[in-house]
Structure formats: structure tokens, C-alpha cells
Amino acid sequence: MKIAVIHGQQHKGSTYNITKLFLNKLAGENREIVEFFMPRDTPPSCVGCCNCFMKGELKCPHAEIVQPVVRAIEEADLVILDSPCYVLGMTGQLKTFLDHMGYRWMPHRPHPQMFRKIGLAVSTAAGAGAKKVTKELRRHFFYWGIPKSFSYAKNIRATNWEMVPAKKKARIEKEVTRLAAKILKRQGKVKPGMKTKAIFKLMGLMQKSNDWNPADREHWVKNGWLSGKNPW
Numbered sequence: 001m002k003i004a005v006i007h008g009q010q011h012k013g014s015t016y017n018i019t020k021l022f023l024n025k026l027a028g029e030n031r032e033i034v035e036f037f038m039p040r041d042t043p044p045s046c047v048g049c050c051n052c053f054m055k056g057e058l059k060c061p062h063a064e065i066v067q068p069v070v071r072a073i074e075e076a077d078l079v080i081l082d083s084p085c086y087v088l089g090m091t092g093q094l095k096t097f098l099d100h101m102g103y104r105w106m107p108h109r110p111h112p113q114m115f116r117k118i119g120l121a122v123s124t125a126a127g128a129g130a131k132k133v134t135k136e137l138r139r140h141f142f143y144w145g146i147p148k149s150f151s152y153a154k155n156i157r158a159t160n161w162e163m164v165p166a167k168k169k170a171r172i173e174k175e176v177t178r179l180a181a182k183i184l185k186r187q188g189k190v191k192p193g194m195k196t197k198a199i200f201k202l203m204g205l206m207q208k209s210n211d212w213n214p215a216d217r218e219h220w221v222k223n224g225w226l227s228g229k230n231p232w
């Protein structure tokens with residue numbers, strides 16, 4: 001199984017350690033893990049040129065930084081996004097990267113391989129907000145076309161991993177083990193549900209009358225999605 005991990009933070013705190021637990025539990029003989037750390041791998045803020053949407057992703061002024069991460073996501077079977085909760089949202093550096101993935105949303109040019117992948121969103125907060133973050137991250141998975149995503153959100157009542165009591169760490173490990181087993185069970189077997197199919201169909205109708213963005217329309221035509229083919 002190929003796993004791409006986009007860490008929303010660079011430091012190795014609670015969020016990183018929980019993701020690491022997942023990676024250990026998901027470990028198999030054939031696993032291949034690629035990890036990116038934000039902000040080390042974060043592109044500069046989006047400049048709003050819309051080149052990615054209108055002229056193609058390679059015309060983004062940050063393409064050289066963005067594309068290696070995008071390729072790793074496209075090649076993976078499982079995509080993991082993690083982030084500590086910062087003021088009830090994901091970290092700014094992760095959001096900055098995700099802004100650069102806008103062209104891969106279903107209304108634009110979703111990658112055909114996305115419709116076979118699994119996503120996992122991980123977040124921790126001190127008191128409140130971890131669930132808000134995983135919900136936000138799963139929305140990205142959904143609009144990328146990923147049909148099945150899981151989340152692990154934990155309000156850990158601590159500001160770093162060392163502060164988390166051993167008993168709580170043991171409970172976290174148990175929960176992670178259970179969820180990792182679920183993920184492994186679904187691997188290679190995911191299919192888009194009604195909601196993905198409905199949004200995809202709606203986007204197809206929009207693309208049929210699209211005379212404002214040739215880059216998007218060509219993508220849909222090239223993949224045969226305007227003549228009855230589906231990416232799943």
C-alpha cells in the first residue's frame with residue numbers, strides 16, 4: 001500500500017505522534033510512505049492569478065513546489081492529512097497548500113485515480129476543535145473525489161505529547177489500532193457513494209455548457225466524462 005502523508009505541521013507533537021501510530025499500525029511488507037511537512041514543503045501563499053484553473057497547473061508560479069506533493073497524492077492508495085487545531089481550524093500552512101489543490105476539486109479537474117483512494121484526517125486540540133479540523137480536511141478529500149475517508153479527532157487536554165498521561169496514550173493506541181484495521185479492510189474496495197456520484201454528475205452537466213474555461217472542459221472531454229464514462 002502506498003501512503004502519502006501531508007503533515008500540517010513540522011514539529012513532532014501530539015498530532016504527528018498519533019499519525020505515526022497509524023503508520024505503524026498500517027505497516028505491511030509492501031507499504032511505501034511518502035511524507036511532506038508544512039511549512040517546510042508549503043508553497044508561498046496563493047497569489048490569486050487563477051493560472052492553475054485557467055491555463056493549467058504547470059502555469060502556477062509555485063508549481064515546482066506544489067507538483068511533487070500532488071504527484072505523491074495521486075500515486076497513493078491512502079492519503080493522510082493531519083493538523084493540530086489552531087483557532088478552531090487547520091494550520092495556516094496546511095490551508096496554504098490546500099489552496100493550491102483547488103484545481104483538482106470536482107468542479108474543475110479531478111484526477112481520475114482519486115475515485116479509488118481512501119483518506120484519513122487526523123487532528124488534535126487541547127480542548128475543542130479537533131473534530132472541526134477533521135471535518136474540514138474530509139471536505140477536501142470529498143471534493144478531490146476520494147470516495148471514502150476516515151477521521152481521528154482527539155481533544156487531548158495537553159499542549160504537547162509529553163504532557164499526555166500514559167493511560168490516555170494507551171487508550172489512543174487502542175482507538176488507532178481499531179481504526180487502522182477498518183482502513184485496511186476497505187483498502188482496494190472503495191467505491192463512490194451517492195453523494196460523490198451526484199456531485200460528479202452535476203459537475204458534468206456544468207462542463208457540458210462550459211464555454212468559460214477550456215482547460216477544465218478539455219480535461220473532462222479527454223477523460224471521456226462528457227460522453228458517458230465515469231472515473232470509477
Ligand SMILES: Cc1cc2nc3c(=O)[nH]c(=O)nc-3n(C[C@H](O)[C@H](O)[C@H](O)COP(=O)(O)O)c2cc1C
Pocket residue numbers: 009012013014015016084085086087088089124125126127128129156158159160161
Ligand atoms: C496557535 C494555536 C492555536 C490553538 N488553538 C486551539 C483551539 O482553537 N482549540 C484548542 O482546543 N486548542 C488549540 N490549540 C492547542 C493545540 O491544538 C493542541 O495543543 C494540539 O494538541 C497541539 O498539537 P501538536 O502537539 O501536534 O502541535 C492551539 C495551539 C496553538 C499553538
